[in-house]
Structure formats: C-alpha cells, structure tokens
Amino acid sequence: MMGIMEARTLELVFPEHANPGGNAFGGFVLGLMDKVGSYAAIRRARKRCVTVRVGEVVFEVPIRVGDLLEIVARVVRVGRTSLTVEVEVYRENLKESKTLATRGNLTYVAVDEQGKPVEVGEPAAEKEPGL
Numbered sequence: 001m002m003g004i005m006e007a008r009t010l011e012l013v014f015p016e017h018a019n020p021g022g023n024a025f026g027g028f029v030l031g032l033m034d035k036v037g038s039y040a041a042i043r044r045a046r047k048r049c050v051t052v053r054v055g056e057v058v059f060e061v062p063i064r065v066g067d068l069l070e071i072v073a074r075v076v077r078v079g080r081t082s083l084t085v086e087v088e089v090y091r092e093n094l095k096e097s098k099t100l101a102t103r104g105n106l107t108y109v110a111v112d113e114q115g116k117p118v119e120v121g122e123p124a125a126e127k128e129p130g131l
C-alpha cells in the first residue's frame with residue numbers, strides 16, 4: 001500500500017513534450033517532478049503546499065517520445081513548515097526495461113489561505129481504504 005509520505009504517477013511522453021529530434025524537454029520532466037512531489041507533500045501535510053526550492057536535477061539518461069515514465073516521490077524530511085521530497089523518474093519503453101533516468105530533491109512549504117507558512121504538524125493516521 002502506498003503510504004502518506006509517497007506519491008506515484010505514470011506518464012507517457014507524447015510528441016508535444018519533445019523537441020523535433022524526439023527528446024523530451026527538461027522542463028516537461030521537471031514539471032512532472034514538481035507535480036508529483038507536491039502530491040507527496042500535500043498527502044503528508046494535509047495542507048496547501050507551494051514549491052520553494054528545486055534542488056539540482058541532472059538528466060543523465062535520454063527520455064524520448066514513446067517512453068513511459070514512472071515518477072516516484074517520497075517525503076524525506078519534515079521541518080516546521082517545510083517538507084523535502086525526493087523525486088525519482090524511471091523510464092521504460094518497448095526495447096528497454098525500467099531505468100532510473102533522473103532524480104532530485106524539491107522543497108515545499110505548507111501555507112494557509114493567505115499563502116503564509118503554517119506548521120506541517122503530525123501525520124494523519126494511516127488506514128487501509130474501506131476499513
């Protein structure tokens with residue numbers, strides 16, 4: 001079962017996500033990392049969260065049109081109002097099995113309705129759906 005510290009998404013790379021040579025735009029992959037990272041932060045904090053920092057991200061393995069990406073995000077640090085999330089992007093396609101393509105750390109801040117930082121607080125109790 002996926003815990004409250006994690007989030008995971010699958011995404012296929014379409015031509016509109018890539019340059020004419022078929023390589024995905026770095027910004028597209030970064031956007032996915034930011035989105036899925038925020039899902040993990042929101043799951044843990046149960047509050048609105050905004051991105052305050054994107055740590056270094058290196059694209060070591062090409063991501064191309066037709067690749068299936070699995071984006072895995074895990075909360076690795078909880079501060080007073082901030083959370084750091086490690087995000088990994090795996091690539092697979094018809095020829096190659098799942099390979100880690102890139103990873104990075106993103107930091108989010110829990111905010112109130114006015115956008116002011118608020119305490120993350122204790123985690124909500126986890127229970128199996130339907131129980």
Ligand SMILES: CC(C)(COP(=O)(O)OP(=O)(O)OC[C@H]1O[C@@H](n2cnc3c(N)ncnc32)[C@H](O)[C@@H]1OP(=O)(O)O)[C@@H](O)C(=O)NCCC(=O)NCCS
Pocket residue numbers: 050051052053078079080081082083107109111115116117
């Ligand atoms: C995020 C934001 C609410 C923080 O406001 P702030 O007044 O700087 O808040 P604080 O100084 O009280 O810091 C709040 C937390 O953020 C952390 N933080 C602030 N700047 C940071 C940075 N550059 N890198 C990492 N963490 C940072 C602080 O360490 C603190 O964490 P803690 O409470 O766990 O110790 C504010 O900067 C903001 O609204 N930024 C824009 C966010 C946004 O719109 N993001 C989308 C991309 S455009």
